[in-house]
Amino acid sequence: MTLDIGGLTVSIxxxxxxxGVDLRLEAGRVHGLAGESGSGKTMxxxxxxxxxxxxxxxxxxxxxxxxxxxxxxxxxxNRVRGGEVAMVFQDPATSLxxxxxxxxxLTEHMRHHLKLGRAEARARAVELLGKVRIPGPEEAYGxxxxxxxxxxxxxxxxxxxxxxxxxxxxxxxxxxxxxxxVQAGVLRLLRGLCDELGLAVxxxxxxxxxxxxxxxxxxxxxxxxxxxxxxxxxxxxEPAHAYTRSLLDSLPDAELR
Amino acid sequence: MTLLSIDDLVxxxxxxxxxxxxxxxxxxxxxxxxxxxxxxxxxGCGKSTLARAVCGxxxxxxxxxxxDGEPVTPLGLRRRRLTGIQMVFQDPYASLxxxxxxxxxxxxxxxxxxDTATSPADLLERVGLxxxxxxxxxxxxxxGQRQRVAIARALAARPRLLIGDEPISALDASAQAQVARLMxxxxxxxxxGLLFISHDLSVVRLIxxxxxxxxxxxxxxxxxxxEVWADPRHPYTRALxxxxxxxxxxxVLPAELPGDVPDPAxxxxxxxxxxxxxxxxxxxxxxxxxxxxxxxxxHEPK
Ligand SMILES: Nc1ncnc2c1ncn2[C@@H]1O[C@H](COP(=O)(O)OP(=O)(O)O)[C@@H](O)[C@H]1O
Ligand code: SF4
Ligand SMILES: [Mg+2]
Numbered sequence: 001m002t003l004d005i006g007g008l009t010v011s012i013x014x015x016x017x018x019x020g021v022d023l024r025l026e027a028g029r030v031h032g033l034a035g036e037s038g039s040g041k042t043m044x045x046x047x048x049x050x051x052x053x054x055x056x057x058x059x060x061x062x063x064x065x066x067x068x069x070x071x072x073x074x075x076x077x078n079r080v081r082g083g084e085v086a087m088v089f090q091d092p093a094t095s096l097x098x099x100x101x102x103x104x105x106l107t108e109h110m111r112h113h114l115k116l117g118r119a120e121a122r123a124r125a126v127e128l129l130g131k132v133r134i135p136g137p138e139e140a141y142g143x144x145x146x147x148x149x150x151x152x153x154x155x156x157x158x159x160x161x162x163x164x165x166x167x168x169x170x171x172x173x174x175x176x177x178x179x180x181x182v183q184a185g186v187l188r189l190l191r192g193l194c195d196e197l198g199l200a201v202x203x204x205x206x207x208x209x210x211x212x213x214x215x216x217x218x219x220x221x222x223x224x225x226x227x228x229x230x231x232x233x234x235x236x237x238e239p240a241h242a243y244t245r246s247l248l249d250s251l252p253d254a255e256l257r
Numbered sequence: 258m259t260l261l262s263i264d265d266l267v268x269x270x271x272x273x274x275x276x277x278x279x280x281x282x283x284x285x286x287x288x289x290x291x292x293x294x295x296x297x298x299x300x301g302c303g304k305s306t307l308a309r310a311v312c313g314x315x316x317x318x319x320x321x322x323x324x325d326g327e328p329v330t331p332l333g334l335r336r337r338r339l340t341g342i343q344m345v346f347q348d349p350y351a352s353l354x355x356x357x358x359x360x361x362x363x364x365x366x367x368x369x370x371x372d373t374a375t376s377p378a379d380l381l382e383r384v385g386l387x388x389x390x391x392x393x394x395x396x397x398x399x400x401g402q403r404q405r406v407a408i409a410r411a412l413a414a415r416p417r418l419l420i421g422d423e424p425i426s427a428l429d430a431s432a433q434a435q436v437a438r439l440m441x442x443x444x445x446x447x448x449x450g451l452l453f454i455s456h457d458l459s460v461v462r463l464i465x466x467x468x469x470x471x472x473x474x475x476x477x478x479x480x481x482x483x484e485v486w487a488d489p490r491h492p493y494t495r496a497l498x499x500x501x502x503x504x505x506x507x508x509v510l511p512a513e514l515p516g517d518v519p520d521p522a523x524x525x526x527x528x529x530x531x532x533x534x535x536x537x538x539x540x541x542x543x544x545x546x547x548x549x550x551x552x553x554x555x556h557e558p559k
Binding site: 037183234 | 299300426456458496497500501502504505506507510511512517
């Protein structure tokens with residue numbers, strides 16, 4: 001399924017945060033979103049999920065297939081969020097409840113959204129834990145988040161995001177808090193899931209190396225606008241916009257390219 | 258002359274009912290005046306434990322730490338100021354008092370060294386903040402600004418050694434390189450040494466003269482930053498650098514290092530890296546390569 005964001009504006013307290021964002025996510029493709037903090041990357045992701053702060057004013061369109069998420073009644077939007085559209089955050093602690101076993105967290109989603117029975121949900125949860133390569137998924141099912149390393153917790157957060165077979169996955173700095181060795185594994189996992197499940201992925205990251213490794217398309221945001229968008233190789237190797245060039249030039253290994 | 262010298266340092270964590278964790282298991286390194294040393298390694302390898310021992314915050318089990326020719330012993334915070342070592346932590350909130358104006362907190366540092374010529378506003382200016390921010394409280398700053406305040410406060414006491422323990426990890430990406438460069442410039446300008454701890458290899462590369470690579474309580478490779486980057490020799494260093502994705506637009510997924518860091522309470526025998534090493538040989542399982550600058554049987558000194 002395609003997610004098409006057109007002319008998206010968001011203002012909060014009279015301040016324009018997004019000033020007409022256009023982005024298109026396609027099935028089986030990773031779309032990378034780069035830009036400095038405060039440029040509106042996270043806000044764009046939150047808008048797709050209908051999770052904007054209270055009092056935010058929104059205009060434009062966010063089309064998922066035939067529907068415009070911005071005009072969907074709250075009840076239907078709820079079904080979309082956590083169902084067809086899922087999200088993974090920088091800090092897995094944001095998406096994992098510390099007091100619940102990961103099995104409980106995985107199955108609760110499925111029972112709520114997919115109306116699965118207990119045994120079915122359990123079987124699917126164990127399968128998902130295997131898919132995100134948690135060692136010993138059967139035993140892991142009954143454990144608590146703190147019994148896993150940071151990288152494993154992020155894999156579990158991804159499993160939870162996948163629980164209801166989403167079509168669109170928004171991943172906001174999913175590897176920024178991880179060691180590079182662990183990051184490598186999570187990036188491979190994300191890329192593999194995108195290809196295998198035909199997910200449309202929006203990957204928000206400030207790290208142009210991460211972008212280069214997994215994104216098919218890259219968009220660069222500045223001050224609430226997408227200033228450049230195109231295939232990964234083009235944007236990172238022959239940037240058209242001066243701002244993209246300045247981001248690339250400020251990298252520690254700029255002299256190597 | 259060396260400013261800081263750590264020799265065969267062992268630091269253990271003991272907690273009742275749990276096995277002893279040898280977080281630093283025989284590590285040696287030096288930092289000279291005006292030198293920037295980057296300490297890298299996966300989380301849990303003992304970087305913070307080592308840094309805290311240098312500040313006298315963790316007792317030394319074996320080995321020694323010498324600062325300016327004097328042995329470092331466990332000290333209170335006040336004495337530590339006087340010794341000339343200052344530390345900047347990951348979370349500036351934890352080290353700044355939320356109820357006091359930042360100018361007053363910076364003034365504390367100036368007082369410990371009886372500096373009456375410098376004002377807190379001067380220091381704020383040096384870390385790139387407006388002078389008038391001295392009257393504000395910590396919550397009025399963004400994360401990056403708050404870390405600048407923590408650096409200003411550390412500098413007020415005119416340290417000869419500045420230690421940053423993941424000082425940029427909690428900052429948002431655009432601020433990370435800036436704050437790291439700022440720490441480097443300020444340390445080098447004042448002739449102080451800087452021990453910069455980070456899991457972000459690209460930032461360490463940007464600011465460090467020398468890189469020290471730590472794995473499971475041990476230093477596995479030490480070398481000039483450019484040389485280590487161009488020609489990493491320890492298989493662990495290679496794995497670490499190989500995992501950094503390059504912004505070349507080619508869509509190459511970074512190499513994965515299989516396996517997890519073993520439990521430091523129960524480290525593998527022989528070379529500690531052998532269960533994860535792609536080049537493991539028989540000798541690696543038997544004998545510990547306890548030498549430098551590259552602690553690996555493939556690089557035994559002649
Ligand atoms: N206060 C403590 N009590 C017990 N174990 C600790 C304590 N602090 C750290 N450790 C353990 O020591 C090892 C090294 O930790 P640390 O020095 O924090 O590593 P790093 O800073 O490289 O992430 C880890 O296994 C950690 O769990
Ligand atoms: S000593 Fe052996 S196991 Fe250890 S890093 Fe070298 S080759 Fe690998
Ligand atoms: Mg640490």
